[in-house]
Amino acid sequence: MTVNVTPHLNFRGDARAALEFYREVFGGHLVAVTYADAHAAETPEQADQVMWGQVTSPEGFAVMAYDVPPSREWDAGAAPFFVSVRGDDEAELTTRWKALSEGAQVLAPLAPSAWAPLYGMLEDRFGVTWVLDVAAPHQG
Known part of the structure; x- marks a missing residue:
């Protein structure tokens, strides 16, 4: 069995911009599913935010990200990882x-x-x- 660990980054509205930036830096393929795509938007502002996203490259780089929904408490903290x-x-x-x-x-x-x-x-x-x-x- 192979196990891969992928960092999953949490944002409040910046997930798409961050994923696009990481794709520019590391190359690869970006996939982003919005809350609207999944029929899961809690507010109109959340519709275009990322519910699930990732960048993967052939070299092995992988990172996932999403925008924390407004109903969940979220704080970026000080260097949490x-x-x-x-x-x-x-x-x-x-x-x-x-x-x-x-x-x-x-x-x-x-x-x-x-x-x-x-x-x-x-x-x-x-x-x-x-x-x-x-x-x-x-x-x-």
């Missing part, structure tokens, strides 16, 4: 970093670190914290 992107190609990671950095707050610049050949952390324009790194060989 990080999305980690780990690869083995420094040039590829650098390209993704540059794209994600657009409009972002860089928390740790993409650079060599004591624990990884390349590591960086940023909070993107949607408030999602991303960690990109090249994994160091495990010496365990």
Whole structure:
């Protein structure tokens, strides 16, 4: 059996914009089902918001997102999670970093670190914290 773990990001009205941005950064295919598509809109404003969405790429990138309905309490909180992107190609990671950095707050610049050949952390324009790194060989 194969098990894949996919981050599921929650937004309040920004899910489509975030998914489109992540598709631009990582490539792949975007699918978005609106509350209107599913006949589940609680308010007229919610109709075009994303009830279920995802971006998947042939390289293995996957992220899901939706807009939390107005009837549910939601608070983005302070760094409730990080999305980690780990690869083995420094040039590829650098390209993704540059794209994600657009409009972002860089928390740790993409650079060599004591624990990884390349590591960086940023909070993107949607408030999602991303960690990109090249994994160091495990010496365990």
